[in-house]
Amino acid sequence: MIRNILKFRFSTASLNEEPKKKLSLFKLIVGGAIGVYGYDLGRKYREYLTNTFLTKEQINELVLKNITKTKDQQLIAHPINSVNNIKNKEKVIVIGGGIIGISQALKLLRMGYNVTIIEQANTVASECSAFNGNVFNPMYFLPLVTRDNLIYMIKNIFEQPELTTVRFNMNAFLENNFIQWGLNSLLLSMTDNAQIENSRKQLRIGSLTLQDIDKLKPSGLFKGHLVAKGQLGFFATDQKVNAYRDRLTLLGIPHIKVDSFEQIEQFTKSNLKTESNLKLFNRFNKALILTTESNLETRELTQTMLRYCQENFPNQFAIAFSTSAQNFVLDTDKNVKGIQTNKGIVLGDSFVICLAHKSKQLAHKLRLNLPIIPAKGWAMGRSAPENFNQTLVKEFTLNTPNYFATNLNGHLRLAGCAEVCNDTPSTDASKEWGAIQILNRFNEQNGFDFKMSDFTVRSCFRPLTPDDVAIISEVPGFKNVFINAGHGSRGMSYCFGAADIMSQVMEGSKEFEDYSVKRYYFI
Numbered sequence: 001m002i003r004n005i006l007k008f009r010f011s012t013a014s015l016n017e018e019p020k021k022k023l024s025l026f027k028l029i030v031g032g033a034i035g036v037y038g039y040d041l042g043r044k045y046r047e048y049l050t051n052t053f054l055t056k057e058q059i060n061e062l063v064l065k066n067i068t069k070t071k072d073q074q075l076i077a078h079p080i081n082s083v084n085n086i087k088n089k090e091k092v093i094v095i096g097g098g099i100i101g102i103s104q105a106l107k108l109l110r111m112g113y114n115v116t117i118i119e120q121a122n123t124v125a126s127e128c129s130a131f132n133g134n135v136f137n138p139m140y141f142l143p144l145v146t147r148d149n150l151i152y153m154i155k156n157i158f159e160q161p162e163l164t165t166v167r168f169n170m171n172a173f174l175e176n177n178f179i180q181w182g183l184n185s186l187l188l189s190m191t192d193n194a195q196i197e198n199s200r201k202q203l204r205i206g207s208l209t210l211q212d213i214d215k216l217k218p219s220g221l222f223k224g225h226l227v228a229k230g231q232l233g234f235f236a237t238d239q240k241v242n243a244y245r246d247r248l249t250l251l252g253i254p255h256i257k258v259d260s261f262e263q264i265e266q267f268t269k270s271n272l273k274t275e276s277n278l279k280l281f282n283r284f285n286k287a288l289i290l291t292t293e294s295n296l297e298t299r300e301l302t303q304t305m306l307r308y309c310q311e312n313f314p315n316q317f318a319i320a321f322s323t324s325a326q327n328f329v330l331d332t333d334k335n336v337k338g339i340q341t342n343k344g345i346v347l348g349d350s351f352v353i354c355l356a357h358k359s360k361q362l363a364h365k366l367r368l369n370l371p372i373i374p375a376k377g378w379a380m381g382r383s384a385p386e387n388f389n390q391t392l393v394k395e396f397t398l399n400t401p402n403y404f405a406t407n408l409n410g411h412l413r414l415a416g417c418a419e420v421c422n423d424t425p426s427t428d429a430s431k432e433w434g435a436i437q438i439l440n441r442f443n444e445q446n447g448f449d450f451k452m453s454d455f456t457v458r459s460c461f462r463p464l465t466p467d468d469v470a471i472i473s474e475v476p477g478f479k480n481v482f483i484n485a486g487h488g489s490r491g492m493s494y495c496f497g498a499a500d501i502m503s504q505v506m507e508g509s510k511e512f513e514d515y516s517v518k519r520y521y522f523i
Contacts, residue, residue, distance in 0.1 A: 044367040051365055052329045052340045059329075059337055062345060078344035083318040085114045092506075093118065093339060093346055095325050095362065096354035098129035099302045099495045104352055104484055106305055107212075107499035109313045116317075118339065118346055120324035125302035128356055128460040129491060132379045133415025134406040135397055136296035137231060138206030138493045139253050141199040142244075143468035144375065144418060147190045153420060161433030162440075165402060169421035172373065177360055180371040184466035184520045194467070196250070201469045201514050202490070203251060208497030210292070216496070221304055222296070224409055229268055231293030232258075232396035234284035241286040248288070258287035268395040276447040277392050283445060284400070295397050295406040298492040320346065325355075327365050328481075336366075336481050350480045350506060357423065357463035359471075359485040366475050369523040372486045374423045374461035378434035379415040382455045388412060391446060402441035414438050414455075418489075423461045430457040462489045470494060472501045472515040482506060483517065 052075070054068065061068040066077040085091060090113055094105045097119030105115045119126075149166060156167035172178060188194060213222065235241035241257075248255045258264060261281050265272055267289060281287070309317045320343070329338035329345055338347040353359045360370035384407050392398055393412070398405040403416035417434035429435055430452050443450055465471060465486040475481040484502045487494050501512045517523065 040369070044364070044369075047364045048367050051327045052345070054329060054331060054337070056331055059331060059347075062338075063347065075340075076344040078320060078323065078341060078346045080116055080118075080318050080320040080323075081345075081347050083116075084315055085318075086315050089114045089316070090349045091116065091347075092350045092352060093348035094352045094354060095339065096356070096359075097121070097124040097302075097306075097319065097321075098127060098354065098356065099125060099298050099305075099492050100129075100356070100484055100487065100498065101352075101354035102302050102305045102309070103495035104354055104499040104502060105317070106309055107496070107503050109309055109316055111503055112316075114316045115309075115313075116346065116348065117319040118323045118325060118341060119319065119321050122321045124306050124319075125299040128462060129298045129302050130460070131381070131456070131458040132298055132377070132413075132460065132489075132492075133404045134295045134297050134408050134413045135231075135293070135399075135404045135415065136226065136493055137290075137293045137397070137490065138209045138497070139203060139290060139292045140206070140231075140490065140493065141202050141247070141251060141253070143189065143195060143198045143202070144464065144488060145185050145189045145198075145466060145468045146195050150185065150189075162437055164433075165416065165437065166418045167420070169376075169419050171422045171424065172420045175373050175422040176364075177369050177371055178373055180369050180520070180522050181373045181464075181466050183522055184371050187521060188467045188519070196247075198467045198469050199247070199251060201467075202494075203253070204514075205470065205494040205497040205501065206490075208500045209494055210497075212496035212500055219308065221301065221308060225296045225301060226294040227408065228294045228397045228406065229291075229395050230397070231290040231399055232264065232392060233288050233290065233399040234280070234401070235286040235288070236284065236401050238286060241288065245288060248290075254291045256289040256291070258289060264289075264392070270395060272390075272392060272395065274390050277390075279447065280392065280445050289396075293397055295408045296492055297408055297411075301492065325362060328362075336478055350482070352482045352484055352502065352506075354484050356485055356487075356491075357461055359463070359483055363475065363483065366478055366481060368475055368517065370471070370483070370485075370517065371466050371520050371523060372463045372471070374421060375464040375488070376419040376421050376426075376434070376459050377415065377462055377489060378417055378429060378432065378438060378457065378459050379413060380430075380435060380438065380455040380457045381411060381413045382450075384410050384412040400441070400445060402445075403438045405442065414442055418462070420464065426459045429459040430455070432459060434459065462487075462491075464488055466520065470498055470515060471517050472498055472505060472512065473517040474505060476518060 058068040092113050094101050094117045108115050153168045156164040323341045325339050327340045328336050338345045357372045357374045363370040393405050393407045406413045416438045435457050463486045471486040
């Protein structure tokens with residue numbers, strides 16, 4: 001086939017003018033593509049060979065004796081294997097203890113599975129779930145990856161960071177799988193129709209999340225959360241507010257167009273007419289209320305769900321902290337039987353990878369180029385001052401073109417900005433452009449004079465896919481390994497819906513192909 005491609009001849013008159021040059025260029029392009037493809041195949045094969053391969057006898061020995069030997073080493077079983085397992089029930093290993101992993105574990109426990117979580121930190125919600133904007137927005141549908149946003153982010157590479165809200169960092173081009181991410185972004189996210197379809201996919205997860213939350217509310221998991229009456233969004237121009245409203249109407253999302261401040265007071269049934277609130281409203285004078293949006297503290301909810309799992313499923317649930325996944329354990333028929341960790345092998349029947357953008361590190365072990373890259377965001381929090389109850393954030397999750405602001409149980413949280421980059425950790429997030437931008441705009445628009453030292457400031461890496469739609473999928477070629485990752489900035493908004501979809505995919509449903517990793521090219 002390759003020989004036939006290289007023998008290809010151009011027949012058009014324009015190309016026949018310089019046939020040798022044209023043919024040489026064509027061969028160079030084809031040769032380069034074949035070279036890249038061959039290199040990628042070789043890399044995938046090398047990664048796959050770093051897994052641990054055991055015979056069925058060695059796996060049985062590991063189960064019975066907690067130890068086995070290979071030609072090169074002695075392998076031990078992780079102590080968690082013998083903890084809290086009901087016999088004759090399938091055991092699922094969930095890799096990752098953020099809000100996605102914990103909510104996935106809760107869903108599977110409710111369905112009757114045995115579940116073991118392995119988490120590399122000594123606590124749950126240690127990374128992106130640890131500290132964010134407290135914004136619960138299951139009906140938020142604007143993908144970050146669109147034609148206009150990509151152009152805007154590329155242009156902002158050359159702008160001063162403090163003048164931007166979203167941008168590329170040049171170090172993003174060094175991130176693993178950035179090429180696959182970039183090519184798929186161009187192929188899947190550049191048209192208006194693609195953006196609408198991607199929004200519909202997001203909203204389907206959000207709708208399932210709302211349904212599951214209604215089922216879980218009697219459990220008390222959400223006590224103290226979801227107290228805002230909605231999301232109040234301000235817009236910079238008439239064009240933007242009208243475009244947003246048109247999309248809300250198209251997608252059937254409940255909303256209220258705000259033409260006067262009195263409408264805000266009628267909606268909340270409270271007196272909010274202060275000088276600072278009127279100043280903020282008059283600054284934009286273009287607003288919408290989303291009635292389904294609210295506020296929720298991700299870390300607190302993750303910890304509450306963990307306790308709920310431990311208390312309500314004591315014979316089915318276990319969690320191993322300070323345990324990092326290194327590679328997979330396969331038998332001679334290439335079936336995945338376990339996870340090799342720093343503390344021994346964790347055995348299971350099925351495996352769900354919930355490691356945000358780091359999911360691609362384990363996916364590489366199974367010959368999959370997962371197109372997820374980090375997008376850094378900033379969050380900052382402090383206790384709300386006494387006069388803060390007079391602000392619009394008393395009743396709403398507040399959204400302006402520059403930031404989100406929430407007030408949950410007397411705690412103010414600000415969040416915003418996005419930088420597509422690699423995952424080099426911050427040395428001091430309070431000195432980075434995103435945090436400075438958020439605080440400056442908040443003070444300016446709300447009449448405060450907060451200092452950066454008044455806040456706890458943190459940045460985190462949100463897992464961004466090429467279409468900004470989560471990957472909830474079986475790993476191709478491995479029927480008992482799955483991925484639930486790539487939720488961007490909406491992990492807590494989509495966690496329950498994503499867990500529902502993942503559980504149905506695990507049981508063989510073909511209804512959710514829109515979230516399959518197979519929708520991507522060059523992976």
